[in-house]
Amino acid sequence: MMKRALRLGVNIDHVATIRNARGGPDPDPVRAAKLAANAGADGITAHLREDRRHITDTDITRLASEIDLPLNLEMAATDEMLEIALRHKPHAACLVPEKREERTTEGGLDVAGGFDRLKPFVAALGDAGSRVSLFIEPDPAQLDAALAIGAPVVELHTGSYANLQGAARDAELRRLRDAAAYCDEIGLECHAGHGLTFDNVVPVAAIPQVVELNIGHFLIGEAIFGGLDSTIKRMRALMDKARAEVQGEQSA
Numbered sequence: 001m002m003k004r005a006l007r008l009g010v011n012i013d014h015v016a017t018i019r020n021a022r023g024g025p026d027p028d029p030v031r032a033a034k035l036a037a038n039a040g041a042d043g044i045t046a047h048l049r050e051d052r053r054h055i056t057d058t059d060i061t062r063l064a065s066e067i068d069l070p071l072n073l074e075m076a077a078t079d080e081m082l083e084i085a086l087r088h089k090p091h092a093a094c095l096v097p098e099k100r101e102e103r104t105t106e107g108g109l110d111v112a113g114g115f116d117r118l119k120p121f122v123a124a125l126g127d128a129g130s131r132v133s134l135f136i137e138p139d140p141a142q143l144d145a146a147l148a149i150g151a152p153v154v155e156l157h158t159g160s161y162a163n164l165q166g167a168a169r170d171a172e173l174r175r176l177r178d179a180a181a182y183c184d185e186i187g188l189e190c191h192a193g194h195g196l197t198f199d200n201v202v203p204v205a206a207i208p209q210v211v212e213l214n215i216g217h218f219l220i221g222e223a224i225f226g227g228l229d230s231t232i233k234r235m236r237a238l239m240d241k242a243r244a245e246v247q248g249e250q251s252a
């Protein structure tokens with residue numbers, strides 16, 4: 001298969017949110033993961049939250065054994081989550097900040113401020129063979145800290161970009177672009193995600209140093225109207241077009 005310049009990780013958490021609303025087995029997030037694989041996803045992302053509000057331990061066990069795509073486990077840096085990650089050894093582990101009362105992951109991980117506490121988690125996950133990424137704000141101080149702590153990958157939080165409008169959004173997009181360029185300079189692999197939709201994905205997909213986007217809530221919600229297969233295919237097409245255009249500009 002042709003190597004893609006920009007990977008799509010499909011986050012299936014909110015299939016589990018809908019399932020858990022009734023407590024039965026449907027809809028099944030593993031079925032969604034398999035469908036996502038056929039629709040063109042490069043990886044599956046799932047966040048096992050401390051309160052298990054969507055993805056459960058059984059989902060992680062099934063995802064690890066039943067899907068062929070790389071699994072990216074989003075997790076808080078806690079002993080419980082580390083034990084689970086070390087048991088499953090996912091392809092990738094993304095450390096995220098987690099507050100019980102938040103509706104979704106608000107803000108990035110403070111790697112600079114939490115350096116000593118986070119360092120053993122990065123080391124243990126890396127030693128187990130998982131590709132460790134840190135979900136951070138597009139802030140050079142956090143990037144420097146990510147490099148110093150030994151993480152090979154960062155995921156830039158696009159939530160502020162997604163929520164802002166007009167000039168404020170443009171300014172946040174510049175921060176994302178600058179951070180991605182800085183990743184390249186210092187040798188960090190750069191991913192991005194949170195709050196991305198058909199309407200706002202193109203400028204982020206066009207950042208040439210970004211090699212992976214992780215997208216969940218919008219895809220699962222939009223699938224109600226368009227079906228998961230065509231929703232993922234449309235997102236893929238938007239990402240590929242944005243990337244092809246930027247590569248065309250660079251080689252012109």
Ligand code: PXP
Nearest residue numbers: 105135193194195214215216217
């Ligand atoms: N990346 C990370 C690290 C996240 O925590 C999330 C949300 O779970 C996402 C990407 C996907 O965000 P969204 O569901 O808004 O697309």
